[in-house]
Amino acid sequence: MHFMQSLQQAWADHDSLVCVGLDPEPAKFPAHFKGRADAVFEFCRDIVDATADLVCTYKPQIAHFAALRAEDALERLIAHIHEKHPGVPVILDAKRGDIGSTAQHYVSEAFDRFKADAVTLNPYMGRDSAQPFLDRADKGVILLCRTSNPGGADFQALDCGGEPLYVRVAETIARNWNTHGNCALVTGATWPEELGKVRSVVGDVPLLVPGIGAQGGDVEAVLKHGRTANGTGLMISSSRAILYAGNGEDFAQAARKAAIELRDAINACR
Amino acid sequence: MHFMQSLQQAWADHDSLVCVGLDPEPAKFPAHFKGRADAVFEFCRDIVDATADLVCTYKPQIAHFAALRAEDALERLIAHIHEKHPGVPVILDAKRGDIGSTAQHYVSEAFDRFKADAVTLNPYMGRDSAQPFLDRADKGVILLCRTSNPGGADFQALDCGGEPLYVRVAETIARNWNTHGNCALVTGATWPEELGKVRSVVGDVPLLVPGIGAQGGDVEAVLKHGRTANGTGLMISSSRAILYAGNGEDFAQAARKAAIELRDAINACR
Numbered sequence: 001m002h003f004m005q006s007l008q009q010a011w012a013d014h015d016s017l018v019c020v021g022l023d024p025e026p027a028k029f030p031a032h033f034k035g036r037a038d039a040v041f042e043f044c045r046d047i048v049d050a051t052a053d054l055v056c057t058y059k060p061q062i063a064h065f066a067a068l069r070a071e072d073a074l075e076r077l078i079a080h081i082h083e084k085h086p087g088v089p090v091i092l093d094a095k096r097g098d099i100g101s102t103a104q105h106y107v108s109e110a111f112d113r114f115k116a117d118a119v120t121l122n123p124y125m126g127r128d129s130a131q132p133f134l135d136r137a138d139k140g141v142i143l144l145c146r147t148s149n150p151g152g153a154d155f156q157a158l159d160c161g162g163e164p165l166y167v168r169v170a171e172t173i174a175r176n177w178n179t180h181g182n183c184a185l186v187t188g189a190t191w192p193e194e195l196g197k198v199r200s201v202v203g204d205v206p207l208l209v210p211g212i213g214a215q216g217g218d219v220e221a222v223l224k225h226g227r228t229a230n231g232t233g234l235m236i237s238s239s240r241a242i243l244y245a246g247n248g249e250d251f252a253q254a255a256r257k258a259a260i261e262l263r264d265a266i267n268a269c270r
Numbered sequence: 271m272h273f274m275q276s277l278q279q280a281w282a283d284h285d286s287l288v289c290v291g292l293d294p295e296p297a298k299f300p301a302h303f304k305g306r307a308d309a310v311f312e313f314c315r316d317i318v319d320a321t322a323d324l325v326c327t328y329k330p331q332i333a334h335f336a337a338l339r340a341e342d343a344l345e346r347l348i349a350h351i352h353e354k355h356p357g358v359p360v361i362l363d364a365k366r367g368d369i370g371s372t373a374q375h376y377v378s379e380a381f382d383r384f385k386a387d388a389v390t391l392n393p394y395m396g397r398d399s400a401q402p403f404l405d406r407a408d409k410g411v412i413l414l415c416r417t418s419n420p421g422g423a424d425f426q427a428l429d430c431g432g433e434p435l436y437v438r439v440a441e442t443i444a445r446n447w448n449t450h451g452n453c454a455l456v457t458g459a460t461w462p463e464e465l466g467k468v469r470s471v472v473g474d475v476p477l478l479v480p481g482i483g484a485q486g487g488d489v490e491a492v493l494k495h496g497r498t499a500n501g502t503g504l505m506i507s508s509s510r511a512i513l514y515a516g517n518g519e520d521f522a523q524a525a526r527k528a529a530i531e532l533r534d535a536i537n538a539c540r
Contacts, residue, residue, distance in 0.1 A: 160435070168425070
């Protein structure tokens with residue numbers, strides 16, 4: 001199924017805008033994972049199995065696996081989600097971006113090797129760097145727009161002919177790059193008014209919103225500025241606050257409880 | 271040794287501004303590699319061993335390895351260069367970029383796992399996304415500025431208060447991010463006058479210049495606009511034109527010949 005259809009189905013079936021970020025950090029795992037050879041896979045799998053009915057997407061962040069030489073665990077984790085929870089699409093959070101001939105190899109990495117349903121990309125190198133991804137019409141292409149980190153303003157907020165760069169990026173992608181209807185944008189929860197500005201220029205294009213929780217973003221403001229007319233349009237991402245909600249034997253149930261709380265806090269504002 | 275010192279030493283010792291891009295594509299390998307289990311490593315190793323006295327840096331492009339599940343070959347390739355050709359620093363061409371906590375994992379990937387001497391990064395997310403890399407003062411941090419691809423102009427050339435975005439990026443990095451003196455910039459050979467504009471605002475900061483050869487950039491124009499007062503300051507990158515110069519048993523000698531021709535063409539303009 002196309003990513004955009006899967007996403008809409010998951011929004012409806014699970015009544016949830018929550019995206020759980022899978023950012024494994026072995027030092028934060030519960031003690032009983034210590035010494036287990038396949039701890040990275042097993043920890044993430046247990047989180048997934050405890051939360052799959054509560055989320056609209058999973059978002060494994062590839063650097064967390066690459067730094068540990070754990071690409072194999074990432075492949076198996078995504079295969080596990082597809083097999084056990086086929087209603088939940090997987091976003092590979094990789095923020096890639098390179099010239100066309102190299103972009104094709106990144107396409108292979110994300111979609112053929114890891115079998116992700118969508119990938120995050122950096123738009124700085126322009127359209128031809130994204131084109132091989134955009135051409136995979138069944139896959140989601142989620143481009144950085146206004147990011148949630150403090151340095152997000154360094155270049156994204158520069159005035160480009162009366163509009164900040166991130167608005168020019170949003171307009172260009174929504175108007176010119178989205179011919180297959182498979183684009184989405186990353187807009188951080190820490191800048192809700194700027195998120196609203198993006199929403200106002202991109203119509204119903206989905207927004208992936210990191211920055212809730214650990215980074216301090218406000219759920220109510222994100223919903224107010226970012227939701228579409230039918231109360232969806234958002235993938236609100238939380239990683240650490242869910243993954244590491246508990247650190248005992250019951251860590252997966254603690255993660256489930258945190259995911260329910262976030263889902264309900266979001267739904268109260270929809 | 272610090273990347274910047276190694277680079278200057280290699281410029282001098284090898285009298286060369288050539289950077290060979292290591293972009294393995296098994297479909298283009300000579301026939302005798304067919305069916306060899308370790309073909310990716312062996313092909314790249316043979317290219318390296320035939321050209322190491324002619325270059326200032328090697329630049330393996332990580333997607334070419336990742337798409338093939340060949341991270342292990344990349345680790346061994348970089349270890350081989352360090353062991354056999356310690357005078358030639360290695361740039362991991364990865365174009366990463368993410369928030370600070372995730373950037374730390376990309377730092378581990380590039381420097382602790384792959385043991386690269388430098389890495390390419392995308393500056394769109396701003397300073398805190400680069401800071402964990404900048405803090406590794408012995409490593410090179412090579413940030414995208416004006417890229418060689420057709421879409422490079424889409425956002426990089428937007429007017430930001432009287433200057434194009436890529437000039438604002440160059441100024442910001444050279445003035446504010448380069449406190450450890452370990453920054454360099456990517457500026458494509460296909461836009462030599464814009465390369466000159468970057469040179470005029472960054473002083474002696476080294477420029478990594480892709481786009482010679484297959485992409486049509488002009489060596490003479492690149493040298494005219496990009497060299498520093500002492501005739502260095504550039505890492506002029508060529509990948510396909512060297513790697514695939516021959517496709518017989520003598521492919522490594524053909525690569526050597528192509529590297530000599532490029533080195534000499536560059537040196538004739540220094």
